[in-house]
Amino acid sequence: xxxxxxxxxxxxxxxxxxxxxxxxxxxxxxxxxxxxxxxxxxxxxxxxxxxxxxxxxxxxxxxxxxxxxxxxxxxxxxxxxxxxxxxxxxxxxxxxxxxxxxxxxxxxxxxxxxxxxxxxxxx
Amino acid sequence: xxxxxxxxxxxxxxxxxxxxxxxxxxxxxxxxxxxxxxxxxxxxxxxxxxxxxxxxxxxxxxxxxxxxxxxxxxxxxxxxxxxxxxxxxxxxxxxxxxxxxxxxxxxxxxxxxxxxxxxxxxxxxxxxxxxxxxxxxxxxxxxxxxxxxxxxxxxxxxxxxxxxxxxxxxxxxxxxxxxxxxxxxxxxxxxxxxxxxxxxxxxxxxxxxxxxxxxxxxxxxxxxxxxxxxxxxxxxxxxxxxxxxxxxxxxxxxxxxxxxxxxxxxxxxxxxxxxxxxxxxxxxxxxxxxxxxxxxxxxxxxxxxxxxxxxxxxxxxxxxxxxxxxxxxxxxxxxxxxxxxxxxxxxxxxxxxxxxxxxxxxxxxxxxxxxxxxxxxxxxxxxxxxxxxxxxxxxxxxxxxxxxxxxxxxxxxxxxxxxxxxxxxxxxxxxxxxxxxxxxxxxxxxxxxxxxxxxxxxxxxxxxxxxxxxxxxxxxxxxxxxxxxxxxxxxxxxxxxxxxxxxxxxxxxxxxxxxxxxxxxxxxxxxxxxxxxxxxxxxxxxxxxxxxxxxxxxxxxxxxxxxxxxxxxxxxxxxxxxxxxxxxxxxxxxxxxxx
Numbered sequence: 111x112x113x114x115x116x117x118x119x120x121x122x123x124x125x126x127x128x129x130x131x132x133x134x135x136x137x138x139x140x141x142x143x144x145x146x147x148x149x150x151x152x153x154x155x156x157x158x159x160x161x162x163x164x165x166x167x168x169x170x171x172x173x174x175x176x177x178x179x180x181x182x183x184x185x186x187x188x189x190x191x192x193x194x195x196x197x198x199x200x201x202x203x204x205x206x207x208x209x210x211x212x213x214x215x216x217x218x219x220x221x222x223x224x225x226x227x228x229x230x231x232x233x
Numbered sequence: 234x235x236x237x238x239x240x241x242x243x244x245x246x247x248x249x250x251x252x253x254x255x256x257x258x259x260x261x262x263x264x265x266x267x268x269x270x271x272x273x274x275x276x277x278x279x280x281x282x283x284x285x286x287x288x289x290x291x292x293x294x295x296x297x298x299x300x301x302x303x304x305x306x307x308x309x310x311x312x313x314x315x316x317x318x319x320x321x322x323x324x325x326x327x328x329x330x331x332x333x334x335x336x337x338x339x340x341x342x343x344x345x346x347x348x349x350x351x352x353x354x355x356x357x358x359x360x361x362x363x364x365x366x367x368x369x370x371x372x373x374x375x376x377x378x379x380x381x382x383x384x385x386x387x388x389x390x391x392x393x394x395x396x397x398x399x400x401x402x403x404x405x406x407x408x409x410x411x412x413x414x415x416x417x418x419x420x421x422x423x424x425x426x427x428x429x430x431x432x433x434x435x436x437x438x439x440x441x442x443x444x445x446x447x448x449x450x451x452x453x454x455x456x457x458x459x460x461x462x463x464x465x466x467x468x469x470x471x472x473x474x475x476x477x478x479x480x481x482x483x484x485x486x487x488x489x490x491x492x493x494x495x496x497x498x499x500x501x502x503x504x505x506x507x508x509x510x511x512x513x514x515x516x517x518x519x520x521x522x523x524x525x526x527x528x529x530x531x532x533x534x535x536x537x538x539x540x541x542x543x544x545x546x547x548x549x550x551x552x553x554x555x556x557x558x559x560x561x562x563x564x565x566x567x568x569x570x571x572x573x574x575x576x577x578x579x580x581x582x583x584x585x586x587x588x589x590x591x592x593x594x595x596x597x598x599x600x601x602x603x604x605x606x607x608x609x610x611x612x613x614x615x616x617x618x619x620x621x622x623x624x625x626x627x628x629x630x631x632x633x634x635x636x637x638x639x640x641x642x643x644x645x646x647x648x649x650x651x652x653x654x655x656x657x658x659x660x661x662x663x664x665x666x667x668x669x670x671x672x673x674x675x676x677x678x679x680x681x682x683x684x685x686x687x688x689x690x691x692x693x694x695x696x697x698x699x700x701x702x703x704x705x706x707x708x709x710x711x712x713x714x715x716x717x718x719x720x721x722x723x724x725x726x727x728x729x730x731x732x733x734x735x736x737x738x739x740x741x742x743x744x745x746x747x748x749x750x751x752x753x754x755x756x757x758x759x760x761x762x763x764x765x766x767x768x769x770x771x772x773x774x775x776x777x778x779x780x781x782x783x784x785x786x787x788x789x790x791x792x793x794x795x796x797x798x799x800x801x802x803x804x805x806x807x808x809x810x811x812x813x814x815x816x817x818x819x820x821x822x823x824x825x826x827x828x
Contacts, residue, residue: 111489112497114375117366124367131238132356135295136336145317159271162236174293175236177317 126166134174139217141173144189146180152187153205160206161190164213173217186228192216200228235273237314238292240355244279244441245434245473246595247286251303252276255287258306266315278354278442282342283595285325290337290355297325297337341611347574348598349582350398350435350558354442359477362484365445371490373561374449377456378496381564386457387413390560392568394580399425399516399553400628400657401733402579402646405560411540412458412550420460421544422451422504423551425521426467426474429513430629431680433660435584436554438596440467440474443558444481448504450560452491455502458550463504466521468511479506513630513684516658517732518551520686531688532732553658555584575601579645587613589662590620602643605635609663620665624748628657630677630684631737633744634670653744655737669766670749671756675703677741685734692735695726699742707767711757720746765827768812772828777802779824786816786825 111117143149143158154177161175181189186202192212199222201212208226216222224230241247241256259274280288285299289309296319298309305323312318321329327340337343348354357364365371377386391406412420424447428436440447451463467475482504485491493501507525514520515530522544524530543549559581563571571581579601585608588594592614599608605625609615616622624634627644633654635642642648646656664673678700687693702719705711723739723746730736746753755761762770775786775795780802787795787803794810797803805816805825817825 111371111375111495114372114379114496117371117375117496120363120366121369121372124363127234128238128364128367130293131235132240132292134293136338143317145315147316155271158236159234163234166234176294177236179316179318 126169129171130162130166130173130175134172137172137174138194139173140193141175141217142178142191142193143175144179144181144187144191145177146184148180148184149187149189154188156206157188157190157204157209160209161213164210165217168213168218170213170217183228186231189228192222201226202228202231235271236293237272239272239274239314240277240290240292241274242278242280242286242288242355243276243359243473244283244286244354244438245471246279246283247288248473250287252287254303255289255301255306258303259310262307262310263314266310268310268314272314275358276360277357278359279351279438279596280355281346281351281596281598282325282593284593291319294319294334295337296334297328298323299325341614342593342595342597345603345607345612346598347582347600349562349571350439350555350584351442351596351598352562353446354438354596357443359442359444360480362445362481362488362490365443369565370445370561371449373564374452374456374490375496377453377564378498378500383413383457383459386453386564389564389568390457393563393571394568394575394578395556395559395563395571396579396646397553398555398559398583398658400631400655402656405552405556408540408552409454409457409550411538412460412548415541415548417548419462419545419547420458421547421549422454422458422460422463423521423525423539423544423549424451424463424465424557425516425518425551425553426465426471427509427511427516427521428468428471428554428658429511429516429684430631430658430660431677432588432662433586433629433658435586435596435659437471437474439554439558439584440471440478444474444478445485446561447478447554447557448481448485448491450557451504452495452502453560453564454550454552454557456500458548460548460550461501461503463502464507464525464544465504466507466509466515466525469508470511475506475508482506512686513680514686514732514734517734520732521551522549531686532734534731555659576643576645578647583644583656583659585659585661587661587663589626590616590665590668591663592617599644601645604641604643606640608644608661609640613663616663616665620667622663623666623668624664624670626654626662626664626673626677626741627660628655628737628740629660630680631655631733631740632657632660633740634664634673634748636748638748653740653747655740667764667766669707669762669764670745670752671703671707671762672764672766674742674745675700675707678703678738681734681738685738689729689731689735691726691729692731692738695722695730696735696738698722699726699739703742706753706756707762708769709756709760711753713754713757715757716746716750716753771812772807773805773810773812773814773816773825774828775803775805776824776826779822781822781824783821785819785821789815789819791815
């Protein structure tokens, strides 16, 4: 170890890898991806991974990314729900590209991406 | 990038109940489910709730599975990890409330704890230096070397109010200042990991769960006092701790955190492990130093103190594992980090190993000043089987008993000494009404008699004679004047022994005699053991009215002491009875009683 910067670099790299997964069990904001058979078949796995990667990459803190079973709207899978206190936003027919936008605008910018929500699709 | 981390406890407790097999099973099932690139299994340190081991925590949700068995793993993988449905039947029941799962930090066990020394235990993989670095590891060493002078480091530790966690409670900063003051061509830093109290496992758990914290702290101590070499004296009975610490030292060398020119400065530091054979006396600093030097583990008179003449006659700073585990956080966050927690004279937290008659056997860390009641009733979950709290023993064979009347005493160094016990390294053994206090005093004294190194007479002969007096009492041959003799002998041993072992050995006897004198008197005058523990003072009897003559006890008795015909009351022959209690366990009618 030659300098503090070198230590800092290892710290930042590892922190991004560990912290998103391990330190947000009690986070106020929770993103839950439906991972039942229907969700997985429709591509929920890459969506879940995209949430984790985007959050780690952008250093977003205080967000837990978890999974749940069947949400009950199999035709709209992959589905993810964002919980913030009592509010819930349901995103449907997700792709990794859509996830990037949700992370940037909703989780960082605090403005839900209305066009991807179940409300927008059902109209 | 893994979406889920499975933390499996790899502490000694959970390892002995099979956590290694659980890790293997997880790896196998995860590969079978095809999610091995998404889910990572990590062996971590002690979570503290050893009574419920083996423990598995699944992140990101932080689901706390307890008493997991190998056969449960497949279900956790298929249900929780693949489908996102936690396996409710295996979750720690205090965190399950109907459909929702509450935070672990809200459980009675964790709520009032504050984990500083144990901060990384259960959070990181102790075998991976980069995980330690992720949680600010080695940043304190970096800060000390590049931004602080040795004097500033010492001042920071001094101002934090940190006192030695090994038992004595000497201010750590002052110890370091003494080490820095004495000039020599070579100085040493040493770590006392010779945890010897029966029932204590704080230091072992820290070394198993967060070995780098101790390495970092020792390097900081080396910088502060001008030492380039460190020794960790650890008992060979701690194989997992030794293995992880050695791996951690190797990694620290590989990353240039031990060796020459650390952080590009002139500072160099390296360390090695010295294995002890597990002698209690080697927890005493001068005996420990003798043992490191390759000599017999016997104490030496002080002065000279180790800070003047320690290992190989060179100035040496010796601290306990838990003391070191506090250091990096203090350096990183300033003295206020510690001195805002605790009581006026005892700052910070203390780790206790909870054992005995208590529900949540395990490892807890609480702010100094927390009452014994909080530790026993809330964190510890109370006494099993509806028993009542009788006393708690702190400080192991060197400490004493705290009776139920003092359960609201805030625990800190000075309060414990004032009530005739001591902090010790942190063993806390809870006793209920089925514990005989004379028997407990005898148990600890048997330990010190065995462990006395034999160098000085008061300890070698005195403890032996004291044990004989206790034996006389528990066998029903005691006389009232023996109690005075015991007190006199105790005080003599305390005043005249050379080292801490002998000076503290009478404490368990003195404190039980002080708080439970009536129990001693019952043994001596009434020839009864109120708790029904001392075999010579109790007997089993069959109540004729209740006995149905089923012959179950007769068949269970290993020595044929019970006689009687079918459907007639049976009788125990007291001359043959060995008081094993096998008959009581078999009687369905509650007809056999202990008197």
